[in-house]
Amino acid sequence: MTDTATLAQKPLAPGLNRDDARSAAREVRKRRLQAFLFVTPLLIFILFSFVAPITTMLYRSVYNPTVADLLPDTLVALQEWEQSDESPSDAVLTQFAIDLKRLANDRTSGRLADEINRALPGMSSVVKSTARAVRRVDDAELAANGPALLIDANDRWAEPETWRAIKDAGRAYSLDYYLTSLDLERGSAGEIQARDTQIYVKLYTKTLWMALIITVATVLLGYPLAYFMANTSTSLSNALMVFVLLPFWTSLLVRTTAWIALLQTNGVVNSTLQAFGLRDDPLELLYTQFSTIIAMTHILLPFMVLPLYSVMRGIDSSYMRAAMSMGSRPLAAWFRIYLPMSLPGLSAGALLVFIISVGYYITPALVGGTDGQMISNIIAFHMQQSNNWELAAALGALLLLLILVLYWLFDRFVGAANIKLG
Amino acid sequence: MGRFPEYYNLWHIAGHYALRGFAALVLIFLMLPILVIIPLSFNAEPFFTFTEGMLALDPDAYSLRWYKEIFDDEKWTLAIKNSFIVGFAAAILATLLGTVAAVGLASPWMPYKRLITALLLSPMIVPLIIIAAGMFFFYTQFNLVGTYTGLIIAHAALGVPFVIITVTATLSGFDRSLFIAGLSLGASPVKVFWDVVIPLIRPGVISGGLFAFVTSFDEVVLVLFLAGPEQRTIPRQMFSGLREQINPTILAVATLLVVLSAAMLFTLEALRRRSERMRGEGL
Numbered sequence: 228m229t230d231t232a233t234l235a236q237k238p239l240a241p242g243l244n245r246d247d248a249r250s251a252a253r254e255v256r257k258r259r260l261q262a263f264l265f266v267t268p269l270l271i272f273i274l275f276s277f278v279a280p281i282t283t284m285l286y287r288s289v290y291n292p293t294v295a296d297l298l299p300d301t302l303v304a305l306q307e308w309e310q311s312d313e314s315p316s317d318a319v320l321t322q323f324a325i326d327l328k329r330l331a332n333d334r335t336s337g338r339l340a341d342e343i344n345r346a347l348p349g350m351s352s353v354v355k356s357t358a359r360a361v362r363r364v365d366d367a368e369l370a371a372n373g374p375a376l377l378i379d380a381n382d383r384w385a386e387p388e389t390w391r392a393i394k395d396a397g398r399a400y401s402l403d404y405y406l407t408s409l410d411l412e413r414g415s416a417g418e419i420q421a422r423d424t425q426i427y428v429k430l431y432t433k434t435l436w437m438a439l440i441i442t443v444a445t446v447l448l449g450y451p452l453a454y455f456m457a458n459t460s461t462s463l464s465n466a467l468m469v470f471v472l473l474p475f476w477t478s479l480l481v482r483t484t485a486w487i488a489l490l491q492t493n494g495v496v497n498s499t500l501q502a503f504g505l506r507d508d509p510l511e512l513l514y515t516q517f518s519t520i521i522a523m524t525h526i527l528l529p530f531m532v533l534p535l536y537s538v539m540r541g542i543d544s545s546y547m548r549a550a551m552s553m554g555s556r557p558l559a560a561w562f563r564i565y566l567p568m569s570l571p572g573l574s575a576g577a578l579l580v581f582i583i584s585v586g587y588y589i590t591p592a593l594v595g596g597t598d599g600q601m602i603s604n605i606i607a608f609h610m611q612q613s614n615n616w617e618l619a620a621a622l623g624a625l626l627l628l629l630i631l632v633l634y635w636l637f638d639r640f641v642g643a644a645n646i647k648l649g
Numbered sequence: 650m651g652r653f654p655e656y657y658n659l660w661h662i663a664g665h666y667a668l669r670g671f672a673a674l675v676l677i678f679l680m681l682p683i684l685v686i687i688p689l690s691f692n693a694e695p696f697f698t699f700t701e702g703m704l705a706l707d708p709d710a711y712s713l714r715w716y717k718e719i720f721d722d723e724k725w726t727l728a729i730k731n732s733f734i735v736g737f738a739a740a741i742l743a744t745l746l747g748t749v750a751a752v753g754l755a756s757p758w759m760p761y762k763r764l765i766t767a768l769l770l771s772p773m774i775v776p777l778i779i780i781a782a783g784m785f786f787f788y789t790q791f792n793l794v795g796t797y798t799g800l801i802i803a804h805a806a807l808g809v810p811f812v813i814i815t816v817t818a819t820l821s822g823f824d825r826s827l828f829i830a831g832l833s834l835g836a837s838p839v840k841v842f843w844d845v846v847i848p849l850i851r852p853g854v855i856s857g858g859l860f861a862f863v864t865s866f867d868e869v870v871l872v873l874f875l876a877g878p879e880q881r882t883i884p885r886q887m888f889s890g891l892r893e894q895i896n897p898t899i900l901a902v903a904t905l906l907v908v909l910s911a912a913m914l915f916t917l918e919a920l921r922r923r924s925e926r927m928r929g930e931g932l
Contacts, residue, residue, distance in 0.1 A: 258758035261838060265753025266765060269809065276806040277772050280783035287786060448675045467915070470676045476910040477683055478867045480887040481903040485682035487696045487891060488689055488900065493669060495685055498698055548657040552656045557664055574822035586776025588870050603778040610782055610874070616802050620786075623779045634774050 266426060277377035281627075288620035292399040297335060301326050302397040305390065315390050321373030323393075324361055328369060331358040345615065346403075347392035353381045404621035418428070427622065431629075434602040437520060438584040444524040445580050446573070449531035453572070455567075456532075458537035461533050468536075475529035485591050486522040487513060490594070514596025522590050527583060536571025578637040602626055682909055690715055690900035697895055715901035725902070727879075728886040732866055735797065735882060739804035740862035746805075747812030747861075748854050752846060754813070755820040766813070773810035778871040780807075785874045795877030803871045808861025814862060819853025819924065852924035856917055863913060 295302060301323045308315040330336040336358035343349035360380040362368065369376065377384040395403065395413065406412055410425045451473075456464040474482065489495045490512040497509040512518055542565065550560035566573075588603035595604070602622065609619035653662055693712040694700050702710025719725045753759055754766060772780065784803055785794060793799030823846070831841035847854070869884035876885065883902065890899045 258756070259760050262753045262759040263754035265756070266750045269750035269769065272746055273769055273772070273806060273809060275732065276802045277780070278768070280787035281775065281779065282783075283787045284779070284783035317773045342672070352797045442742065448678065451668055452675040453670055467676060470680050472914050473907075473911060474679050474683055476863065476914045478884060478903075478906045478910065480867070480869060480891075481686070481906050482682065482883045483725075484887065484891060484899055484903050487895070488686055489682055491697060493698050495689075495698060502675065506861075517739070525678065525682060528675075551661075552654065554656075557661060582774065586778065587778070588778045589888070593888070606778050606782060607873075610785070616782075616786070619782055621722060623782050626776060627779055629778060630774060 268488050284620045285624050285627075287617060288404055288624045289402060290400055290636060291342075291404075291617045292385055294393070294396040295399040297330060298323070298326050298393070298397060305397070306396050308390065308394070312387055314385055314387050316372045319390070320384065321370060324337070324369050324373035324377050325366070327354075327358055328361045328364065328366075331362040341614075342396050343392055345618075346396040347388065350383070350389070350392060353383050353389075357381055357384070405618045405625070407618055408621045408625055416473060430448075430600075430602055430605055431625070437516070437523075437601065438581050440520055441523050441527060441584045442577050442581045444520070445528050445531040446577060448524070449528055449535055449576065450569075450573070453532050453535035453539055456536055457542070458544060462581075471529050471532050471536075474525070476532070479526060479589060482526050483522060483590050486518065486525065486594055490518050490521075513594060514599070516595070516599040519591045519595040519599035519601075522594050523584055523587060526590060527580045530579050530583065534575040534579065535569065535572040538575075541570050542568050572605075574640055575637075578633060582637065584632050585633070586626060586630060655894045659779040686900050687904050687907065690897055692897050692900075695896050697897065715897040718898045719901055719905075723887060724881070725883075725898070728883045729879050731880055733885075734802050735804055735880070736865040738797075738801045739865040740858050742801065742805040743808035743812050743861040744854060744858040745805075746849075747809050747857060748816050748847075749842075750817035750840065751813050751820060755817060755823070755825075757825075765850070769813055770810045771795040771850040772806050777868075778868055781870050781874040785872065788875060793882070794875055797880055800872065800876050800880050803875055804865035804868060807871070808864045809867060811864060812857035813862035815857035816850060816853045821875070823849055852920045856920050856924075858921075859913060859917060863910075906932070 229492055261517050275448070295339055301319065304319040304322045305315060308319060314320075327336065327339075330339055336354065340351045340354035340358075343354055357377060357380040361376060363375060374384075383389050395401070403413070406419065407422075410422045410649075412422050414420045447479045456467050459467075487494075491497075492509045492511070492513070494513070496512060500506040501509070546568070547562050550564050551557060555563075587601060588607060591599050591601045591604055592607070595601070603626070606619050606622050607625070609615045609622065625633050653665070657665075689697065689699065690713040691713065692700065692703065693710050693714065700710055719729075726731070750769065754762060754769075759765075780803075784799075788794050788799050788803075791799075793802070827845055827849070828841055831845050832838065836844070866882075867884060869882075869888050872880070872882050872885040873888070876882070883906070887899055887902060889894070
């Protein structure tokens with residue numbers, strides 16, 4: 228809106244009266260509205276179909292009301308209890324016994340068991356067995372003897388650690404899933420400490436490391452190819468372009484299938500090696516980190532070659548000829564003259580390949596085995612198998628942050644508008 | 650040695666041929682995996698590898714049985730049907746909304762252009778697994794998970810950035826005074842859009858639509874999370890085939906897909922040439 232405002236306040240050009248200025252401002256407003264109206268339908272569509280889902284997911288990573296909804300009264304009673312070495316009062320235990328009986332009869336005690344188990348591993352069976360024990364006890368008996376009944380069913384109800392876990396799980400808003408994503412946890416006094424088992428930081432590091440190897444591999448393969456194609460005759464380079472574009476356009480699943488056919492135990496690579504007598508026993512190539520890296524290098528190579536080629540095409544070859552005719556060695560001429568000029572294409576390709584490979588899911592899932600898994604695969608695991616959606620959301624949010632930082636770098640150094648297709 | 654400049658010594662020439670050889674190797678690396686699956690799909694045996702008979706070029710070692718299998722298996726025929734339904738619907742939706750929006754974005758008067766462009770292109774940048782997780786949470790609330798509508802909306806969102814990019818690129822060569830001329834002659838913006846803008850940017854629109862179609866046709870992560878058994882597409886069927894029981898039917902499907910992408914490539918190339926020609930002559 229600033230343009231409109233400045234236009235109205237600007238000192239008037241000679242021969243232009245206030246009415247003209249006002250009608251010009253009106254015209255500008257009309258044009259802006261017109262342009263915006265063209266974009267509106269798509270904007271609404273993307274806000275609903277894409278932006279809202281991502282926002283909901285981010286919200287979910289800090290908000291989990293399950294326990295708060297299941298045990299509202301117990302949690303109110305627990306508020307009084309300081310996180311000390313003593314167990315909470317009998318009133319809290321009684322209230323919990325009554326809540327647990329209700330949940331057991333509503334068949335929702337299993338959900339409670341899962342949630343508390345996440346805060347304190349091993350609690351799942353404790354909650355479930357206690358729920359079975361109190362299910363049939365009548366209310367008067369529970370009100371009178373609740374604490375004793377709980378502790379009879381399982382002595383872990385006497386431990387303060389158990390109640391601390393319930394109190395933690397009962398907070399609807401928490402950053403605990405982010406702590407878990409970074410392999411941290413809250414200690415008994417609420418301090419933040421490293422977990423015994425380091426999983427996720429290692430996985431993030433491995434993902435970045437694999438993405439880096441893939442990026443370097445695509446540079447090593449792609450740069451000479453793009454250089455050759457950019458410096459040969461147009462008809463030859465157009466023909467060779469088909470060899471780059473056909474894989475680019477071929478389904479991801481087809482290319483992954485091809486690598487499975489090549490690399491499996493009785494696959495093409497192993498049969499060839501054996502036929503030539505180079506190996507007696509087959510190599511274990513598939514379902515390893517190696518197979519993930521080679522298949523992804525193959526899949527992402529066109530993303531490196533295409534931007535490199537389009538930049539190199541525009542570099543005048545006479546610079547290199549001039550340097551070399553004046554006695555420069557080819558490598559020195561390339562390093563000091565050609566490389567700096569091809570850098571925009573190189574950085575575009577490298578960042579593109581790196582960004583895509585950090586978030587890759589399908590190829591590691593199919594050819595990765597156990598040590599070729601990347602961060603996306605563990606997110607899918609928590610979504611589909613362990614049903615820990617909040618942790619999946621927190622891991623996803625960290626991955627998204629990483630991608631946004633990379634994208635910001637991309638936009639800064641390359642300019643997102645320079646992305647070209649085909 | 651007449652084709653090399655005077656100052657070239659033996660090392661330069663060796664380097665020249667080394668580069669040529671290396672480029673050839675990289676091109677082989679790019680193409681070979683795709684070419685290998687084509688003969689394998691004609692295997693008479695249920696293996697993923699060349700049998701001795703195939704290497705000896707024995708005609709009996711080759712057969713079309715895996716191609717027949719595709720069309721006999723209800724799961725595959727349903728998957729083929731679904732891929733085309735979802736792909737076409739998503740491409741049409743993305744192309745309609747994307748083209749109209751690109752015209753607005755190309756206008757010099759467009760407010761908040763940078764922010765809105767970044768927002769509309771973001772489905773291309775965000776990793777699919779994050780999109781899938783978010784959409785799964787969100788679409789469940791609207792009962793869109795396990796429906797064609799949900800999948801089409803999701804795939805259309807993925808296709809939008811490609812339409813925006815290709816149409817914006819064509820519009821950069823579009824003379825805006827034509828739009829203003831139409832308006833000044835009394836036509837409504839919508840009429841000018843249909844009668845003047847669309848015919849001129851058609852190559853960009855068609856290639857954007859093709860990109861959107863291919864994106865949907867090739868997409869499997871969102872399908873894994875959002876589709877029910879009724880909406881399984883070809884990539885989804887291949888994914889479970891590769892995880893559960895590997896048999897050459899997948900190779901036969903893969904071969905058909907390679908043929909399809911070759912057809913797509915040549916269509917796009919033709920469109921690109923046409924667009925270049927039109928720009929060269931018209932403006």
